[in-house]
Amino acid sequence: MTLLLVLTSLILISIAVWQLTKILELSKPVDYENNEIATDKDNDMQGKLMFLFLIFIYGLTIFSFFKYGDVILPESASVHGENYDRLLWFSFSVIFFVQTITQALLHYFAFKYRGNKKRKALFFADSNFLEGVWTIIPTIALAGLILYGLFTWVDIMTIEENDEALVVELYAQQFNWKARYAGEDGVLGDANVRFLQDFDGKNLVGIDPTDRNGDDDIVVQELHLPVNREVVFRIRSQDVLHSAFMPHFRAQMNAVPGMINQFAFIPNTTTQEMRLRPEIVEKVKKINKIRFDKSEELIASGDFPLDPYEFDFLLLCNKICGASHYNMQMKIIVETEEKFNKWIDEQQTFKEFVQ
Amino acid sequence: MAQKNNRRAKIVGTDIEVDITEKKDVIIESHDEDHEHDHHHKETFITKYIFSIDHKMISKQYLITGLIMGIVGIAMSLLFRLQLAWPEESFGVFDVLLGKWATDGVMDPNVYLALVTIHGTIMVFFVLTAGLSGTFSNLLIPLQIGARDMASGFLNMISYWLFFISSAIMIASLFVEAGPAAAGWTIYPPLSALPQAQPGSAAGMTLWLVSMAFFIASSLLAALNYIVTVLNLRTEGMTMTRLPLTVWAFLVTAIIGVVFSSIIICRSITNYG
Amino acid sequence: MDRSFGTSFFLSDIFIQGEVLHYQGGSPVLFEHLFWFLGHPEVYIVLLPALGIASEVISTNARKPIFGYRAMVGSILAIAFLSTIVWGHHMFITGMNPFLGSVFTFTTLLIAIPSAVKAFNYITTIWKGNIQFNPGMLFAIGLVSTFITGGLTGIILGDSALDINLHDTYFVVAHFHLVMGISALYGLFAGVYHWYPRMFGRMMNKNLGYIHFWITAISAYGVFFPMHFVGMAGLPRRYYTNTNFPYFDDVANINVVITLFALLAGAAQLVFLYNFISSMFYGKKSIMNPWRSNTLEWTAPIKHMHGNWPGKIPHVFRWPYDYSKPGSKDDFIPQNVPLKKGEKELQH
Numbered sequence: 001m002t003l004l005l006v007l008t009s010l011i012l013i014s015i016a017v018w019q020l021t022k023i024l025e026l027s028k029p030v031d032y033e034n035n036e037i038a039t040d041k042d043n044d045m046q047g048k049l050m051f052l053f054l055i056f057i058y059g060l061t062i063f064s065f066f067k068y069g070d071v072i073l074p075e076s077a078s079v080h081g082e083n084y085d086r087l088l089w090f091s092f093s094v095i096f097f098v099q100t101i102t103q104a105l106l107h108y109f110a111f112k113y114r115g116n117k118k119r120k121a122l123f124f125a126d127s128n129f130l131e132g133v134w135t136i137i138p139t140i141a142l143a144g145l146i147l148y149g150l151f152t153w154v155d156i157m158t159i160e161e162n163d164e165a166l167v168v169e170l171y172a173q174q175f176n177w178k179a180r181y182a183g184e185d186g187v188l189g190d191a192n193v194r195f196l197q198d199f200d201g202k203n204l205v206g207i208d209p210t211d212r213n214g215d216d217d218i219v220v221q222e223l224h225l226p227v228n229r230e231v232v233f234r235i236r237s238q239d240v241l242h243s244a245f246m247p248h249f250r251a252q253m254n255a256v257p258g259m260i261n262q263f264a265f266i267p268n269t270t271t272q273e274m275r276l277r278p279e280i281v282e283k284v285k286k287i288n289k290i291r292f293d294k295s296e297e298l299i300a301s302g303d304f305p306l307d308p309y310e311f312d313f314l315l316l317c318n319k320i321c322g323a324s325h326y327n328m329q330m331k332i333i334v335e336t337e338e339k340f341n342k343w344i345d346e347q348q349t350f351k352e353f354v355q
Numbered sequence: 356m357a358q359k360n361n362r363r364a365k366i367v368g369t370d371i372e373v374d375i376t377e378k379k380d381v382i383i384e385s386h387d388e389d390h391e392h393d394h395h396h397k398e399t400f401i402t403k404y405i406f407s408i409d410h411k412m413i414s415k416q417y418l419i420t421g422l423i424m425g426i427v428g429i430a431m432s433l434l435f436r437l438q439l440a441w442p443e444e445s446f447g448v449f450d451v452l453l454g455k456w457a458t459d460g461v462m463d464p465n466v467y468l469a470l471v472t473i474h475g476t477i478m479v480f481f482v483l484t485a486g487l488s489g490t491f492s493n494l495l496i497p498l499q500i501g502a503r504d505m506a507s508g509f510l511n512m513i514s515y516w517l518f519f520i521s522s523a524i525m526i527a528s529l530f531v532e533a534g535p536a537a538a539g540w541t542i543y544p545p546l547s548a549l550p551q552a553q554p555g556s557a558a559g560m561t562l563w564l565v566s567m568a569f570f571i572a573s574s575l576l577a578a579l580n581y582i583v584t585v586l587n588l589r590t591e592g593m594t595m596t597r598l599p600l601t602v603w604a605f606l607v608t609a610i611i612g613v614v615f616s617s618i619i620i621c622r623s624i625t626n627y628g
Numbered sequence: 629m630d631r632s633f634g635t636s637f638f639l640s641d642i643f644i645q646g647e648v649l650h651y652q653g654g655s656p657v658l659f660e661h662l663f664w665f666l667g668h669p670e671v672y673i674v675l676l677p678a679l680g681i682a683s684e685v686i687s688t689n690a691r692k693p694i695f696g697y698r699a700m701v702g703s704i705l706a707i708a709f710l711s712t713i714v715w716g717h718h719m720f721i722t723g724m725n726p727f728l729g730s731v732f733t734f735t736t737l738l739i740a741i742p743s744a745v746k747a748f749n750y751i752t753t754i755w756k757g758n759i760q761f762n763p764g765m766l767f768a769i770g771l772v773s774t775f776i777t778g779g780l781t782g783i784i785l786g787d788s789a790l791d792i793n794l795h796d797t798y799f800v801v802a803h804f805h806l807v808m809g810i811s812a813l814y815g816l817f818a819g820v821y822h823w824y825p826r827m828f829g830r831m832m833n834k835n836l837g838y839i840h841f842w843i844t845a846i847s848a849y850g851v852f853f854p855m856h857f858v859g860m861a862g863l864p865r866r867y868y869t870n871t872n873f874p875y876f877d878d879v880a881n882i883n884v885v886i887t888l889f890a891l892l893a894g895a896a897q898l899v900f901l902y903n904f905i906s907s908m909f910y911g912k913k914s915i916m917n918p919w920r921s922n923t924l925e926w927t928a929p930i931k932h933m934h935g936n937w938p939g940k941i942p943h944v945f946r947w948p949y950d951y952s953k954p955g956s957k958d959d960f961i962p963q964n965v966p967l968k969k970g971e972k973e974l975q976h
Contacts, residue, residue, distance in 0.1 A: 003451050006451055017902070018902070018906070021902070021906075034912070035831065035912055035915070035918070036831035036832065036833060036834045036911070036912050036918075037760075037762065037831070037834070037918055037919070038760045038761050038762045038765075038834065042761055042834070042838075043759065043760060043761045045761075046761035046766060046838065047759065047761065049842065050761075050769065053842075053845065053846075056846065056849070057773075057849065060849055060850070060853055061853070064853055064854055064856075064857060068854055068857040068882055069857070070878070071857055071858070071860075071861040071878050071879050071882070072857060072860045072861055073793075073860060073861060073862050083789075084789060084790070084792070084793065087787070087789055087790060088784070088790055091783065091784050091787060091790060092784070094783075095780040095781070095783055095784065098776075098780060099776065099777060099780055102747065102748075102751065102776050103773060103776065103777075105751050106750075106751050106754070106769065106772055106773055106776075107769075107773070109751065109754045109755050109757075110754060110759060110769055113690070113754060113755065113756060113757045113758065113759050114759050114761065115691070115757075115758040115759045115760045115761070116758075119758040120758060120952055120959065121690060121691040121692040121756060121757045121758040121951065121952040121959065122692065122755075122756035122757075122952070123692070123693065123951070123952050123953050123954055124692070124693075124695065124752075124756065125693040125694070125695060125696075125697065125949065125974060125976060126695070126696060126697070126698075126974075126976060127695075127696075130696075130748075130752065131696055131699045131745065131749075134744060134745060134748040135741060135744075135745055138740065138741050138744040138745075139741055142737045142738070142740055142741065142783070145737060145783065145787065146733060146734055146737045146787075149733055149737075149787035149788065149789050149790065150730050150733060150734070150788075150789075152789040153726065153729060153730060153733065153787075153788045153789040154726070154730065156789060156792065157726035157729070158726075173643075174552065174644070192641060193641050193642065193643035193648055194641075194643075194648050196643050196648070197648070206643070235723075238642070238643050238644075239545065239549075239552060239642055239643060239644040240544075240545045240546040240549070240552050240642075240644075241543050241544075241545065241546060241656055243721070243795075243796065245796075245862075245864060247793055247862030248862075250792060250793045251792065251793075252721045252792050252793060252795055252796075253721050253723060254721055254722045254723050256655070256656055256657060256722065256723055257545060257639070257640060257641050257642050257656065258639070258640030258641040258642075258653075258654065258655060258656070259655065259657070259723055261723035283878065286878050287874055287875070287877045287878055290877045290878065290880070291874065291877060306874075307874075309874040309875075309877070311875075312875075314873070314875060316862075316864055316873075317864070318795070318796045318797075318864045319543075319796060320468065320538060320539045320543075320546065320866045321546060321552075322468075322546060322552055322553045323464045323465050323468070323553065324464065325468070325866060325867065325868070326464065326866075326867035326868040326869055326870070326872060327872045329872070329873065409932070409934055411827070411932050411936075412932075414827065415827055415828075418820070418827070421816075422901070422904070426901075429894055429897060430894075432890065432894075433890060433891060433894050436886065436887040436890045436891075437887060438868070438869070439869075439870075439883050439886075439887060440883045440884045440886070440887035440888075441884070441887075442868075442869035442870065442871050442880075443869060443871065462868075464868040464869075467868040468866065468868070471866060478808075478809065479670070479671070479674065479808065482813075482816075483674040483808065483812050483813070483816070484670070484673060484674055486816060487674065487677050487678060487812060487815060487816045487819070488673065488674070488677045490816075490819070491677060491681060491819050491823070492677065494823060494826065494827060494925075495823070495925060497936060498826075498923075498924060498925030498928060498936060499923050499924050499925050499948075500924070501924050501941045501942055501943075501944060502936075502941070503934075503935045503936055503937075503941070504934070504935070504936070539866060541663060541667070542663075543656060543659060543660060543663070544630065544638045544639060544656050544659050545638070545639050545642055545644075545656060548630050548631050548638065548639060549639075549642070549644060549649075551644045551645040552644060561631075590924075590941045590942065590943060590944055591941075591943045591944065592943050592944035592945055593944040593963075596697075596698075596947070596976070597944060597946065597947045597948065597963070598948075599683075599684055599923050599948045600680050600683035600684060600694060600697070600700055600701070600704075601677075601680040601681055601683065601684045602680075603680065603700075603701050603704055604676045604677050604679060604680025604681075604683075604704055605677055605680060607676060607704050607705060607708045608672075608673050608676045608677055608708075610708070611669045611672065611673055611676075611708050611711065611712075612673055614669075614712075615665070615666045615669045615670070615712075616666075618662065618665055618666045619666045
């Protein structure tokens, strides 16, 4: 019934708009000149609007930076993240420069050369010099960006041999994350989904029970990392593609079933330190204000208020994986070496867990 | 030599006068006199508007179909934008348009993914490839190079109707019980391959694939037509370097299309056949 | 075959819904390679016709030859060729060998060069022109504008190192919508407004065209510009809602702004649809060559006929861009007009 009413109203509204437009057309004085081709007056008006549009583009850019600039990720919390951020801002400056100039030229010319009967266009069809200019200059600029980018990429993706590194497996499934530490022996046990059904489902990540290295592995649902120590992630998936995205550390790597992907970084800021950073303090204040306002509405309608927010590093899923793709996260806590060791000693190993 | 009176005539549609005294100055020369039979060809409503082999009519058919699919695609984008701006709020329009996928007017997460998937598929393939390339290549290639029609009007008609069937199947996939394909327009497996991973990966995904198979067949035939027409049917004096840039763009696009259509068929068969 | 016949091209080691599936040895990454090997050229299949249309509409309406014909053709060919070797830039963080990442960064940033050449050529075509702002021209200029903006953010994404933190965030969504959803779509609109007289023998209403353009242009930037910030905040795409992450609560109001602009953009398309449909029946009847264009399609009769031209097909004597040629009374000379005595064809 509702559908019928909605459709009828839509049809009636369309008919009304159609008739109104017809009335507007008919009520205008008959315009023998109007053959729907742009006149000098039109050109003048549209040319001016083009220039105003340039102001709009610039205005929108500046406004967005002011109003939305604070949602951008804060300074990174990892060592390579600093290189990343530097490359990002360098690239942005280059493209902003190009954007500003080209949009200005385009819209200014559109305005300046708006047509009229008296004007004659310049028959200028070719210039090898100009073509050379705007082939060579972009090539040089891009070559610079390519080289800088490649150095950064190789730097981030090269994982050197490091006995000191902490090896952690990130295990993705529909729809949560688990982390597995290598334990005392520093070696992760072999694992495969075929072992998931062993031990009445207690083998949470499918560790191969015949591999002795797996005995002391520790499976948790909250990732703790010691600060200033390299962590090498081995990323696995149980079912479909997922992606381990840790934006504050500038880290991302797909979790592919049938493959074990690697990514490494060195966190250099603890959760405590991060919480004290001014931009994070600002952000948390802003978020809590939003949550407080929302809670008032909720309480008014008889619902429970929202918990206040405290900053935490996050691991998010970043590859479409099904219905709850939007709700697949794991908290990451970066802490001092002592706190980390204390925490990990309290966890159960695989052998203990499946007894 | 006897003096000839200079005869002049205006080029149709312009104010340009040319001297047509000498036969060699007469501009209209063609090698295909045998195409005069056209006005003896009797047309029914069906052959004129529905199964036309005339490239201009086919281009209009592509445009109208592309615009209709565009309306569907844009409507979907507005639906999921409503959800993103006011998450988990109840909207009457969700109730009306999404039916069982929006209990109490709140959008279901599965249908959100289905909407973004189908929105992407429709806009990239049906609106921008067929509606843009299909319409204008068909309209402009013969007219701008000076040809009577495409190299094969029949194949052209087939390619449009394959496109139409593809659109119909894609729309039909929206009404499947478990929902349409919902693994993103990129349909990565395993999510898209396993019905256990997501309801939309069952019949909805199969129909998506069938629709794309028809679409690729349509693109392939159309692209072959464009390439052959541009290379072979240019009028006298129309060298490659006198081609308008539109024709160059359509030609190169068609070449890319022909080369890469085969890949998508191969990939679709290995994953889904 | 993976789905129906149980082969393992793309699947391996999967446990789902409580059971281990039998697939062994396949790789989803193989699928990604196959998909993007077509997928990337596909987006250039979408873009190149739009650029071709822009060339035609801009030169006709600026009453100037398109600048750098050979460079334009060369860049179309270069873009087409390069588009076949950049597909991996969609896959930097799939776990493929990082060396491949370097290769694809290199080729992807290369493709920016012919694109830049085209953009600068369009701008030079407008310079010192006599611009007729028909609705098609507005969209063609809008196409160049959004192509530049979108293309530049593509340079950021094409850099593999930067892609690490931007992949699958709203930054990517903003980028491809600007180049595909706006730029290529403007190409479609420009084409429709420009060739409507050729398709339907009538003119579209230009005032409605102006309204359609300006509302669309403002809302298009309004939707996708703020979206870059949402992406740089780290928000992943294809998320049904962000309320599960208090961290993203401050992005919520940007989403509202984006949606409002999107609704406005949607409404503006209704103006276009109305114009399109009503002009078919009530539009002013068109003359043969309303835009005073040089190309051959405007020499065919308004009423469509099989075979396009009555009698013989026009014979071509010159390139299509003799606009405002010195020595000519009119500011355009159609392709089928023979060269005057002493007139030389431009070496282009």
